[in-house]
Amino acid sequence: MSLSAEARALAARCEGQVNALARRMAGGVFEQLRGYGELPADVKDVEIAATARQAMRMFLRNAAQGVVAGPLDDGGLGLFQKRAVQRAEEGMPLHLLLRTYTLGAQVLWQAMGEVARPGEESALVELGGALLSSQGRVIGAVTESYLDEQAALAAEHRERRRSLARALLNDTPHPDRPAPDTPVLVLRLEFTPRGALGSVAERRLVRRVQTELDRGFGGEVPALLDAGGGYAVVPGGAAVPDGLLAVLREVADPGVRLAVSLAPDPTGVPHASHVAAEIIRVARACGRPPGVHHLDDVLLEYHLSRPSDGSDRIAALLAPLGDRPDLVETLRIHLEQRQDRRATARRLNLHPNSVDNRLARIAELTGLDLGSPRDAALALAALLLT
Structure with missing residues (x-):
C-alpha cells in the first residue's frame, strides 16, 4: 500500500x-x-x-x-x-x-x-x-x-490434574498429593459402549463429564477419563452430590454406572479404586440397573464373587448354559427380582409362562433347583464368578 x-x-x-x-x-x-x-x-x-x-x-x-x-x-x-x-x-x-x-x-x-x-x-x-x-x-x-x-x-493444567489422579491411583509421589491423613473419595465411572468415537467427540465427552464433576464437587476434581468412563478421585472424602447422576446421564450416557468407594487416606486409593471397579462388575453381573452403586448395595454378591478354592467348580455349574445367553440373562434377572416370575417377565418383556419354561430348562441343564436357598446362592455365586 x-x-x-x-x-x-x-x-x-x-x-x-x-x-x-x-x-x-x-x-x-x-x-x-x-x-x-x-x-x-x-x-x-x-x-x-x-x-x-x-x-x-x-x-x-x-x-x-x-x-x-x-x-x-x-x-x-x-x-x-x-x-x-x-x-x-x-x-x-x-x-x-x-x-x-x-x-x-x-x-x-x-x-x-x-x-x-x-x-x-x-x-x-x-x-x-x-x-x-x-x-x-x-x-x-x-x-x-x-x-x-x-x-x-489449559492442556498443561489438565495434564497436571490427570497426573495427580494417576499418582493417587498408583500410590506414587506428586507435588499436589493431599496430606497423609486426608480421606479420598474414589469414583469409578462406566459408560455404555456406543461404538468407536472420533477423537473430537471423545474429547468433548470427557470435557463435559469433567465439567460436571468439577461443578458437582465445587472444585477441580482429578480424573482419568475416556470414552468408556474412568476414575475420579476427590480429596476430602465428600459425598456424591445430589443430582450428579442425573447430569452425567444427560451429558454422557443414560446408562452410566457410578461406583463409590472411600479411601481413609491417599495410600488407600489404589485399593479403593479396585473395590469400586469390582462393585460395578458385581452390580452388572447380578443384574442391578445402571446408577450409583455402593459396596453395601451388593455386599452379599461382592462376598460371593471373591475367588476361593471352590470357585472354578462353582463357576462350572453354569457351563451347560454357555451357548444359551438368553437363559443366563433370565437367571440373572430372576435372582435380581427375588425370584418373582412376574417381575422377571416384565423385565424381559415375556409372558410369565415363558419365564417358567426357561427356568425349567435352566434346572434341567444345570441340576440347580432355584427354589432351594442353597442352590439359588450357588447360582448367584456362579454368575458372579463367570
Whole structure:
C-alpha cells in the first residue's frame, strides 16, 4: 500500500506525539475499560504503555517512509505476539487486551486528525485506511498468539490434574498429593459402549463429564477419563452430590454406572479404586440397573464373587448354559427380582409362562433347583464368578 507525499508528511509530524499519546492512553483512556484498573501497576504503566508506544511509533514510521506493506513487518508483530503470550499467562481477559489495541487506534486516529492541516483531508483518509489495515493484522496476530498460549496452559493444567489422579491411583509421589491423613473419595465411572468415537467427540465427552464433576464437587476434581468412563478421585472424602447422576446421564450416557468407594487416606486409593471397579462388575453381573452403586448395595454378591478354592467348580455349574445367553440373562434377572416370575417377565418383556419354561430348562441343564436357598446362592455365586 503506497502513501502520498502528503500522507507521509502528516505521519512524520505525528511521530513526535507518540510518548505523550502513550501516557495519555495508560493514564486515562484505558481506565474506562472494565477490569483494567485491577491490573498490576507495572503491567499498566510499563508494559501496556510501552506496547502502545511501540505500536504507534511503528505505524507512523512505516507510514512516513511511504509504504505500509502488509501493513507491519513480521519483526514488529513479534513484539505484540510476545506481549499477548504474557497477558495470557497472567490471566488477562482477551477482550480487555484487544480493547487496548482498538482504543489505542482510536486515540492515534484522533491525534492525526488534530495534527492535520487544512487541505490534508485526503492524506488523513489515506492514513486512516492504512491504520485500519495495520490494526487488523496486529489484532489477528495478538489473538492467535493469546489463544495458542491459553490452549497450551489449559492442556498443561489438565495434564497436571490427570497426573495427580494417576499418582493417587498408583500410590506414587506428586507435588499436589493431599496430606497423609486426608480421606479420598474414589469414583469409578462406566459408560455404555456406543461404538468407536472420533477423537473430537471423545474429547468433548470427557470435557463435559469433567465439567460436571468439577461443578458437582465445587472444585477441580482429578480424573482419568475416556470414552468408556474412568476414575475420579476427590480429596476430602465428600459425598456424591445430589443430582450428579442425573447430569452425567444427560451429558454422557443414560446408562452410566457410578461406583463409590472411600479411601481413609491417599495410600488407600489404589485399593479403593479396585473395590469400586469390582462393585460395578458385581452390580452388572447380578443384574442391578445402571446408577450409583455402593459396596453395601451388593455386599452379599461382592462376598460371593471373591475367588476361593471352590470357585472354578462353582463357576462350572453354569457351563451347560454357555451357548444359551438368553437363559443366563433370565437367571440373572430372576435372582435380581427375588425370584418373582412376574417381575422377571416384565423385565424381559415375556409372558410369565415363558419365564417358567426357561427356568425349567435352566434346572434341567444345570441340576440347580432355584427354589432351594442353597442352590439359588450357588447360582448367584456362579454368575458372579463367570
